[in-house]
Amino acid sequence: DIQMTQSPSTLSASVGDRVTITCRASQSIGSWLAWFQQKPGKAPKLLIYKASTLESGVPSRFSGSGSGTEFTLTISSLQPDDFATFYCQQYNSYWTFGQGTKVEIK
């Protein structure tokens, strides 16, 4: 099974900050990685797929990069609506999520 590890688990930031979240796979997954945003009590929302492709309607301040085993999600300028938990997901072999990164207000 492919394991996904995110870091950090929690991140404190201010509006306007540049934020980076890292996701590592236990084996190479090519570019078969997605990022989701989840707010409390709500379903996850797809942000990025194939490591760097922005889903339609997602603001351009979100970007993704990486391939193989190491990936990053970057928010270029954090907005009030962005405070949430973010999950990476590999879909190279079945589907596995990272444990999540909570972005909270500093």
Add this chain to the structure above:
Amino acid sequence: EVQLVESGGGLVQPGGSLRVSCEASGFIFSNYNMNWVRQAPGKGLEWVSYISSATTIYYADSVKGRFTISRDNAKDLLYLQMNSLRDEDTAVYYCARGARRQLVDVFDIWGPGTMVTVSS
């Protein structure tokens, strides 16, 4: 509007059974692969099961032999039959659509979820 809505959650005793459903609307359900994903209280996301439009089926090891996924394309419904339920199956259960993006499915549409609580 493209939408998924789950139903059927509730309280069930350990060892019991429950069936949750997911009703699709706003798209041609029969053309899409579908998934169940769950989230235990305060925890992360766990993929549970997959069914293709052609009824290829996969399960996570944690539910294999206990859970059964199925679909009724005539009624635009996805099901998850859960038997031999354990405390650790307590979670919000989400259905998620698999949409083809560059040859591979991504989970692009999710329902709001239905809560399943396993407790005596």
